Amino acid sequence: MENILRVLRAERKWSQADLAEQLGVSRQSINAIETGKYDPSLPLAFSLARLFGRPIEEIFKDPEAETVEAAE
Template structure:
């Protein structure tokens, strides 16, 4: 899964620590999400998207396409 967390965090002028503080998580969690080492839980993904005024699918892009 691809994410745009770094792009929107930097656009807001926030450090990883500032974003972590706003979300109630550790800076290491933000780093792990941004470097694709950790997929956030649904509640965290919803909080992240809400903080940036986005839909989850705008912040986290799933390139998997189900075959029909």
């Protein structure tokens, strides 16, 4: 799943390790999420949303929803 985590992190000048520390997860987890290799669980997605002060759907893009919108 695509997301704008890297952008949000860069805006705050946080490293992957900084973000991982704040969420209590490994740096590898953040890297896997940013590169789209791993989709986080709802609790972790909510934690990210809370941390960045954005709704989940602004951070994570639903590729199927975009396909539907384009078709309409």
